[in-house]
Amino acid sequence: MIINPADRTKTVQEYYFSTKLAQIERMRRDGADVINLGIGSPDQPPSENTIARLSSEAMKPSVHGYQSYTGAPVLRKAFSDWYRKYFRVELNPDNEILPLLGSKEGIMHISMAFINAGDEVLIPDPGYPTYSSVTNLVGGIIRTYDLTEINGWMPDLEALEKTDLSKVKIMWVNYPNMPTGAHASIELFEKLVAFAQKHKVLLCNDNPYSFILSDEYRSILEIDGAREVALELNSLSKSHNMAGWRVGMVAGKSEYIKEILKVKSNMDSGMFLPMQLAAVEALNNPESWYTTVNQVYVKRRKIVEDIMQLLNCKIDKSQTGLFVWGGLPQNVESCESYVEEILNKAHVFLTPGFIFGKNGDRYIRISLCATEERLLEAKARLEKMKG
Numbered sequence: 001m002i003i004n005p006a007d008r009t010k011t012v013q014e015y016y017f018s019t020k021l022a023q024i025e026r027m028r029r030d031g032a033d034v035i036n037l038g039i040g041s042p043d044q045p046p047s048e049n050t051i052a053r054l055s056s057e058a059m060k061p062s063v064h065g066y067q068s069y070t071g072a073p074v075l076r077k078a079f080s081d082w083y084r085k086y087f088r089v090e091l092n093p094d095n096e097i098l099p100l101l102g103s104k105e106g107i108m109h110i111s112m113a114f115i116n117a118g119d120e121v122l123i124p125d126p127g128y129p130t131y132s133s134v135t136n137l138v139g140g141i142i143r144t145y146d147l148t149e150i151n152g153w154m155p156d157l158e159a160l161e162k163t164d165l166s167k168v169k170i171m172w173v174n175y176p177n178m179p180t181g182a183h184a185s186i187e188l189f190e191k192l193v194a195f196a197q198k199h200k201v202l203l204c205n206d207n208p209y210s211f212i213l214s215d216e217y218r219s220i221l222e223i224d225g226a227r228e229v230a231l232e233l234n235s236l237s238k239s240h241n242m243a244g245w246r247v248g249m250v251a252g253k254s255e256y257i258k259e260i261l262k263v264k265s266n267m268d269s270g271m272f273l274p275m276q277l278a279a280v281e282a283l284n285n286p287e288s289w290y291t292t293v294n295q296v297y298v299k300r301r302k303i304v305e306d307i308m309q310l311l312n313c314k315i316d317k318s319q320t321g322l323f324v325w326g327g328l329p330q331n332v333e334s335c336e337s338y339v340e341e342i343l344n345k346a347h348v349f350l351t352p353g354f355i356f357g358k359n360g361d362r363y364i365r366i367s368l369c370a371t372e373e374r375l376l377e378a379k380a381r382l383e384k385m386k387g
């Protein structure tokens, strides 16, 4: 290529799943029936009224124009009602909620709004890879903090306090946690808020998994004083089976939201109105809707636990969320080569833990986003592979 890309492109690589999905596609083209248990894209549908509202609204001639940068007022109100009902948090729909095109873009917007080149960012290891890549893209300095099985996948704030925190601007936390499925206690959230206040750090809780296999909904914004230092991302992707729709939000103090809006309003031009109105329907689903969705995941998780057992992987049965995270047995050399071997021999794709950081090296993650039939088929193939 005769035009050089910007230096920042050298700080990131193509997303792991993007390259892996291309490999799976090639294998499928060559006739292999690959079972993808990697990515967390819910395969169950959104509620019927959500789809019905999208269809009926899309038929109207007046709904196809640009929309407000701050989202439709009814959607902000629905998010606010949802937060009151499930998270016991009062959010002013006028200025404390900003709808997003999924929560992933919020990681970029928040980083662009608050990180100067050279600012440090605390990132969980293991953790969602986007926190690191976005930090690199905006010129921030990554400072990973360890989450380990021994400490229940919780940050060791005392250890962090023994280090120089003067340049830290943002701390990413993600509870319920992906990939480990760990849940934070209110006490941990209280400690995190106190830590953020003491060190003047913007605490960002990425919270897309609250409703999956859990009925204990928790928000960082529940904590007294959190509003001064914390933001929360949330999303309909996992909780409402709407990953492809790209509907999420960021919530927090209006002054912070205003800064994020400065960035975002220069990047996109709002969300298709029928989708926003359909998202309102989704947010108003009765609580029993989540229960019905979770009943399916409960059955799938049982099969995935059996698969983990078959692979001699150690699991914590109290984990929640859309995945099962399992520790590899001693005799397996590396998660990357193990996953590759399983993909090539059994045509089953599992996620190697190393993509989430060095502390994920001895783990694999299996998604619950496949039917019981496909999971049983994957189990049968793995049984055959193991001989």
Ligand SMILES: Cc1ncc(COP(=O)(O)O)c(C=O)c1O
Pocket (backbone or CB within 6 Å): 040, 101, 102, 103, 104, 105, 128, 174, 178, 206, 208, 234, 235, 236, 237, 243, 247, 248
């Ligand atoms: C921890 C975490 N945060 C954010 C996201 C992005 O979700 P969304 O679809 O809302 O952009 C994911 C998706 O896999 C995730 O696992």
